Amino acid sequence: MRPLLEVQGLTAGYGGVPVLDEVDLAIEPATICAVLGANGAGKTTLVRALSGLIRPAAGQVVYDGRNLDGVPVEDRVRLGLAHVPEGRAVVEQLTVDENLRLAVLWRRDRHVRRDLAEVYELFEPLARRRSHLGHQLSGGERQMLALGRALVAGPRLLLLDEPSLGLAPKVIAEILTLLARLRDTTGLTVLLVEQNVRSALSVADRSVVMALGRVTTADVSDATLRHAYLGF
Amino acid sequence: MERFVFLTLDGLARGAVYAAFGLALVLIWRGTRVVNFAQGALAVASAYLAYTVTGATGSYWWGLVAALAGGLALGALVELLVMRWAGRAGPLEPVIAALGLVLLIQALLGMVYGNDFHPVDTPFARTALTVRGFDLVSPYDLFVLGAVLTVMLLLAVLFGRTKTGLRMRAAAFAPEVSRLLGVRVGRVLTLGWALAAAVGALAAMLVIPTELGLHPTAMDLVFVSGFTAAVVGGLDSPVGAVVGGLGVGVVLSYVGGYLGSDATPVAVLLLLLTVLLLRPGGLFSTVQARRV
Ligand SMILES: Nc1ncnc2c1ncn2[C@@H]1O[C@H](COP(=O)(O)OP(=O)(O)OP(=O)(O)O)[C@@H](O)[C@H]1O
Numbered sequence: 001m002r003p004l005l006e007v008q009g010l011t012a013g014y015g016g017v018p019v020l021d022e023v024d025l026a027i028e029p030a031t032i033c034a035v036l037g038a039n040g041a042g043k044t045t046l047v048r049a050l051s052g053l054i055r056p057a058a059g060q061v062v063y064d065g066r067n068l069d070g071v072p073v074e075d076r077v078r079l080g081l082a083h084v085p086e087g088r089a090v091v092e093q094l095t096v097d098e099n100l101r102l103a104v105l106w107r108r109d110r111h112v113r114r115d116l117a118e119v120y121e122l123f124e125p126l127a128r129r130r131s132h133l134g135h136q137l138s139g140g141e142r143q144m145l146a147l148g149r150a151l152v153a154g155p156r157l158l159l160l161d162e163p164s165l166g167l168a169p170k171v172i173a174e175i176l177t178l179l180a181r182l183r184d185t186t187g188l189t190v191l192l193v194e195q196n197v198r199s200a201l202s203v204a205d206r207s208v209v210m211a212l213g214r215v216t217t218a219d220v221s222d223a224t225l226r227h228a229y230l231g232f
Numbered sequence: 233m234e235r236f237v238f239l240t241l242d243g244l245a246r247g248a249v250y251a252a253f254g255l256a257l258v259l260i261w262r263g264t265r266v267v268n269f270a271q272g273a274l275a276v277a278s279a280y281l282a283y284t285v286t287g288a289t290g291s292y293w294w295g296l297v298a299a300l301a302g303g304l305a306l307g308a309l310v311e312l313l314v315m316r317w318a319g320r321a322g323p324l325e326p327v328i329a330a331l332g333l334v335l336l337i338q339a340l341l342g343m344v345y346g347n348d349f350h351p352v353d354t355p356f357a358r359t360a361l362t363v364r365g366f367d368l369v370s371p372y373d374l375f376v377l378g379a380v381l382t383v384m385l386l387l388a389v390l391f392g393r394t395k396t397g398l399r400m401r402a403a404a405f406a407p408e409v410s411r412l413l414g415v416r417v418g419r420v421l422t423l424g425w426a427l428a429a430a431v432g433a434l435a436a437m438l439v440i441p442t443e444l445g446l447h448p449t450a451m452d453l454v455f456v457s458g459f460t461a462a463v464v465g466g467l468d469s470p471v472g473a474v475v476g477g478l479g480v481g482v483v484l485s486y487v488g489g490y491l492g493s494d495a496t497p498v499a500v501l502l503l504l505l506t507v508l509l510l511r512p513g514g515l516f517s518t519v520q521a522r523r524v
């Protein structure tokens with residue numbers, strides 16, 4: 001099958017200082033790919049380059065057979081590419097409902113209402129806090145909101161940057177289970193950046209390790225490799 | 233006592249103008265973290281456009297429409313042609329660009345219209361209505377209050393109840409997240425500048441006839457009052473700007489009424505300094521707004 005996302009020789013950084021160094025990566029549709037690596041390895045930078053928040057200095061990102069070079073951030077989400085940034089970027093001054101509706105403003109189809117209702121069904125606590133402001137939510141609720149807000153746009157590729165950060169193991173497990181279910185039922189493809197190696201590997205179909213801005217190994221399912229890079 | 237009531241009502245009408253002007257400053261500050269020092273000059277340019285249109289058509293109302301439309305267009309142009317690029321260069325550049333625009337606009341207006349004061353007519357009488365022999369409020373002051381109130385209500389509906397308003401709020405608070413969610417933040421900013429300049433133009437249309445008349449620098453002092461209103465409100469708060477504007481208007485009306493109109497320019501500056509010294513974050517600021 002043709003990969004949904006193909007990254008070739010991607011080099012990117014901040015203000016001329018390169019962080020990503022010729023990254024190659026391919027993700028098959030309806031799979032979860034975990035991206036592991038130490039702090040500062042360049043995982044967030046990779047995700048930001050994929051969603052268009054930073055411009056690559058070289059290399060290309062091909063999504064669904066289409067080169068994303070020059071496609072602005074705002075248009076990538078319209079193509080089905082959703083990015084949940086690190087640190088649960090909920091808009092604190094807006095209510096839960098406004099945060100969710102914000103993500104579907106660009107949609108012109110008739111199913112917007114139904115999709116919003118689905119997210120509320122999926123995340124019960126959000127439904128009870130519809131009119132609460134973002135800054136009134138707990139960490140777990142914020143993560144639900146950030147995730148629900150990405151899902152409501154109906155993405156095909158979900159870029160998740162450390163969704164487990166600061167969450168209880170039970171909540172992490174729930175979120176990962178949900179991702180696996182969406183992969184199996186709707187064919188959602190996920191790029192999952194995680195520090196929490198064990199839980200990430202529990203749902204990932206495939207995983208890669210980043211170090212110093214490079215994808216150092218394309219698969220850690222091999223036990224010896226895993227031990228060498230991750231130490232367990 | 234009657235004088236006090238009259239000065240209060242007159243001050244509220246004046247304050248409504250400062251509130252509108254301050255609100256326009258707040259709109260831009262929230263969206264771009266820029267104090268739009270060019271807002272007065274842009275508003276005067278719109279008022280000159282109205283002067284020309286009213287002169288040609290003989291109708292105050294066509295002039296008002298032209299001022300609002302001109303304000304919208306000027307605001308959008310300034311964002312598209314100047315601020316967008318200045319903002320990329322650095323945080324101070326938009327402010328410098330705004331100050332440059334002031335000089336440019338005032339010089340151009342002076343060249344086209346001359347540097348004399350043009351008296352401007354009002355659509356309603358400026359003499360106070362008398363109730364049981366006491367001066368109360370002029371029909372024009374009522375018109376000013378009504379016009380500003382209408383604009384505020386329209387803006388409140390726009391921001392609170394429409395999709396565009398949701399986009400504008402989100403883009404102001406979290407531009408990056410908004411872009412990730414598909415909001416075209418660039419367009420939203422252009423719209424914000426357009427709306428702010430139109431509100432500024434309205435303020436100029438309302439206040440200029442009550443002062444010396446139309447002149448390239450006619451809004452300089454109003455800018456200080458409007459800026460004070462916005463700062464009193466905390467720069468981030470639309471409601472704060474409105475309350476601040478009304479407060480500044482009333483205070484200045486008392487100063488002018490009891491101490492003489494020569495004292496008002498000094499009073500505005502004193503007020504601004506006092507607020508900046510005592511509550512630099514403004515009276516309505518939250519802790520969060522002050523940190524920014
Ligand atoms: N905005 C920035 N400006 C300059 N350098 C940055 C910026 N953001 C990140 N970097 C640098 O880029 C490198 C990679 O950072 P990145 O955030 O991609 O790492 P990460 O793998 O996501 O780390 P973590 O696990 O801590 O989130 C780091 O050395 C960091 O210092």
Ligand SMILES: [Mg+2]
Pocket residue numbers: 043044045086161
């Ligand atoms: Mg990171």
